[in-house]
Amino acid sequence: MSNRIDQPRKLDLVGTPVLIAGVGTGHEATLHYRVSDGHEEVTGHFNAGGGAGEVGQFQVQANVGRTSFKTDQLLVQVFEKSPKDGSEINVMTVPVLYGPRIVTGYHGYREHKVVKGDTLSGLAKTYYGDVSLYKRIQRANLDQISDPDKITPGQVLRVPMGS
Template sequence: MNIEILQPKPFDLVGNPIMIAGNAVGFEGHLTIRISEGHDEVTAAANAGSLSIRQFQEAVDIPPDAAFTLSRLFVTVTDDSAGGPNPPTVTVPVLYGPKILPGYVGYWEHTVVSGETLSALANRYYEDTSKYPVIQAANQHVVTDPNLIFPGQVLRIPRDF
């Protein structure tokens, strides 16, 4: 089976439910979706057409009792109808907004200008300079050091209610 995950893209900042969509072709077109972070896992299923490339989509609801401890999750789509020891599988890492900011509902995009810092952005968006780790966590794939952001970078600023 060929599986192509179009949504979410690697390191997308996602909410709940997690929307998963793509293209696939397989024997019977039954896909298993797993969302995990190494400590807990949520599963769902989706269908894709057989014998030709077809679209699939599924909204996977993360229950409140999911024991996720990390904000980095892995979305894995597997053609479990293929049989055999190594069924076709694709995995995409994502960042889970509700683990980064309680009450997460989306994000603003902010283009960094010369002289800005994560603390200043936290003050601007949250009125609290100590919340800069929230911004860093939402951009951990591009901001590894909170003291190094660059003009022109587009950062995601998580929003809550």
Template sequence: MKIELLQPKPFDLVSDTILLAGNAVAFEGTLSISVTEGHDEITSFTMVGGTSIQQFQGRIEIPTDAAFQLNRLFVTVSDDTAGGGESPPPMVTVPVFYGPGILPDYLGYREYDVRRGDTLAALAQRFYGDGGQFGVIQAANAHIIEDPNRIFPGQLLRIPVAG
């Protein structure tokens, strides 16, 4: 049995509602969903029909009182009911960035194409009115920005937006 998670993709920037989509076969038609960062875990489930590979969609809501301490989460979809003695059960885990853990009142993000002469501090000044907020942009793009002093023309950055 196999689970293919198409959404979210690795390193997506997610909100309090995480939408899931993919293809799977589930023994009893139920897929378990968990979201964790090692300190807290939120769980849910979604349904998938049939004994052949079927598309599934689901969602998991992150409550406002979630005790996440990190802005990097792991979304896991598994078939805990799988028969046949498989150990561990079929599962897939995808790392994502948690927008509300990066920027309070996170609503989403805009994309920005880095131009020659741009710096994270200048972008933070432009979008947040405070060059010291460059860490917000760096955290939302940690998969492509290793050093906050080095961004390159042509990089497509996600600029988190608050409400």
């Protein structure tokens, strides 16, 4: 299998559009993508490689701006369709976090290195002016924060920013 997703990486914080990049090859050089939360999805296709087994780089923008995702967590998938029966084969999947579901007007994030005495509510006060918005930071760091009362010095947390 020669298909690989290099961007986004696992649990990256993504926005609109979702940028998908990697290397791959597919039947007649065609690969497909899907961005989904299990309820809504955006799909499309693109060419990569030369179609005769050559592997080529790809970069595609999945325009998800009009999609009403119901969760913060999305799956980005790249796959081929079987020339035999049209089934999906060589499916590559990367779970990501969708910034616009976390903060309105999402445009990126800041990184905050936790120091002794930091709390999520304190960070929410600093970055958003409201201690009750600490869940935004927790949701953007699912891979690091399982208990909002337990962050540790040295952690680098993503603080999603919006309008």
